[in-house]
Amino acid sequence: MNEAANKPQVEAGWYGADPINMDLKSNPHPRYRQLREQAPVNLTPDGHWRLTRYVDIQKLLKHSKVGMRHLNGLIPDHNREETEASKFMLRQDPPDHDRLRQLVSKAFTPRALATLRPQVENLTHTELDKIIATGEMDLVEHLALLVPAASMCAMLGISFEDRSYLSGLVSHATYLLAIASYPELAETAMKALEELAAYMMELIEQRRVNPGNDILTALVQAEEAGDKLSTEELLQQCIGLLIAGLETTIGLIGNGMRCFGNNPDQFERLAAQPELIGTAVEECLRYEPSVPQTVRVLWEDTQFGDVLIPADSVINVMLIAANRDPQVFTEPDRFDIGRNEARHCSFGGGIHFCLGSHLARMNAEVAFTAIAQRITNIELIDAGFEWAPSLFRIPGRIPARFQIRR
Numbered sequence: 001m002n003e004a005a006n007k008p009q010v011e012a013g014w015y016g017a018d019p020i021n022m023d024l025k026s027n028p029h030p031r032y033r034q035l036r037e038q039a040p041v042n043l044t045p046d047g048h049w050r051l052t053r054y055v056d057i058q059k060l061l062k063h064s065k066v067g068m069r070h071l072n073g074l075i076p077d078h079n080r081e082e083t084e085a086s087k088f089m090l091r092q093d094p095p096d097h098d099r100l101r102q103l104v105s106k107a108f109t110p111r112a113l114a115t116l117r118p119q120v121e122n123l124t125h126t127e128l129d130k131i132i133a134t135g136e137m138d139l140v141e142h143l144a145l146l147v148p149a150a151s152m153c154a155m156l157g158i159s160f161e162d163r164s165y166l167s168g169l170v171s172h173a174t175y176l177l178a179i180a181s182y183p184e185l186a187e188t189a190m191k192a193l194e195e196l197a198a199y200m201m202e203l204i205e206q207r208r209v210n211p212g213n214d215i216l217t218a219l220v221q222a223e224e225a226g227d228k229l230s231t232e233e234l235l236q237q238c239i240g241l242l243i244a245g246l247e248t249t250i251g252l253i254g255n256g257m258r259c260f261g262n263n264p265d266q267f268e269r270l271a272a273q274p275e276l277i278g279t280a281v282e283e284c285l286r287y288e289p290s291v292p293q294t295v296r297v298l299w300e301d302t303q304f305g306d307v308l309i310p311a312d313s314v315i316n317v318m319l320i321a322a323n324r325d326p327q328v329f330t331e332p333d334r335f336d337i338g339r340n341e342a343r344h345c346s347f348g349g350g351i352h353f354c355l356g357s358h359l360a361r362m363n364a365e366v367a368f369t370a371i372a373q374r375i376t377n378i379e380l381i382d383a384g385f386e387w388a389p390s391l392f393r394i395p396g397r398i399p400a401r402f403q404i405r406r
């Protein structure tokens with residue numbers, strides 16, 4: 001065989017990892033491996049830099065001068081008006097970021113999570129009771145969507161009946177986060193966002209009249225207190241929480257169930273050793289992250305490997321590539337629920353580290369524990385598998401057959 005035939009094909013510019021190539025979603029890892037090996041610090045055709053190695057990503061997120069906005073205050077790919085309209089905390093730098101994060105984080109205390117957990121467990125088992133005897137289910141509808149929807153609905157005080165409707169809107173709205181790459185989806189994404197805004201505004205008005213025991217009421221009260229939160233900020237934190245929290249966790253549980261379906265030995269291992277649930281969830285997060293990347297703007301010239309990236313550059317931070325970096329993870333392409341190595345990068349890092357990480361973990365622990373107790377011999381029906389229409393890697397349908405565990 002000639003040597004050239006063995007070499008991976010490198011597309012000019014994107015190195016095979018073009019974000020608008022939908023086929024990348026199904027099988028991204030060989031492309032990111034290629035990128036990590038051949039051009040770990042690279043400049044993309046749209047003028048953003050990309051980092052793929054674990055060490056560089058940690059350096060950027062935790063030890064470099066970075067922000068979410070350019071040095072002139074603009075959000076990347078946004079004009080002044082669009083920047084001013086953008087109020088979710090993930091788009092802000094201090095001091096606005098810290099003020100918003102502090103207000104919202106009140107809802108994520110260990111006590112709030114401890115109260116939520118038994119409710120989510122009950123609901124999961126009630127749903128499994130209904131479906132399990134049929135020997136078939138859509139692992140998204142009956143598990144991956146159900147569990148995080150129960151948490152988000154309880155936290156925001158939203159009707160649980162609306163979960164599929166909301167998750168559909170949230171999926172489409174995610175494209176707004178990268179609209180420069182997906183201009184053809186702008187109209188659908190904007191429409192979804194407007195519908196979400198109208199839905200949340202109605203809830204906010206209801207909470208003004210009838211306060212509840214939820215985060216929405218707490219935020220409405222902060223807004224009414226005057227100087228802490230404007231109405232627009234309040235609305236965008238609520239929509240942002242739905243987008244950041246619902247979609248991503250559907251991905252964690254759905255992608256995790258596909259890992260278990262494809263690695264039945266690991267599923268049986270979890271059933272036999274339920275104490276492995278903590279490392280099992282971390283391994284699902286590492287192995288098939290639902291959010292492949294985050295973004296930062298570099299605020300001063302910084303060296304990554306042998307490349308000096310200039311100040312004010314936009315950097316696409318490829319969390320998905322760092323999670324399989326062989327410099328950090330032994331046999332990174334092996335799914336091993338007992339793995340206990342370095343931390344994966346799936347929740348980002350630095351001051352924007354995912355605020356809902358404990359909630360996401362709790363949801364996944366409940367879902368995987370319940371399902372491992374109750375079913376075995378999962379057979380994924382690949383022909384029926386679908387991705388959701390989302391910027392992230394979120395399954396929309398995972399039909400499966402299984403047997404009841406006796």
Ligand code: HEM
Pocket residue numbers: 061089090091101241244245246248249252289290291293294295346347348349350351352353354355356357359360
């Ligand atoms: C598996 C599930 C989840 C994943 C993979 C995920 C991932 C992420 C990532 C990558 C970021 C950006 C971090 C950075 O740039 O450094 C982020 C931020 C954020 N996430 Fe999550 N997330 C998940 C679940 C949740 C949940 C359940 C919530 C809340 C209900 C949530 C709320 C947030 C918020 C509010 C931010 C912005 C934090 C800030 O700007 O300070 N996330 N998440």
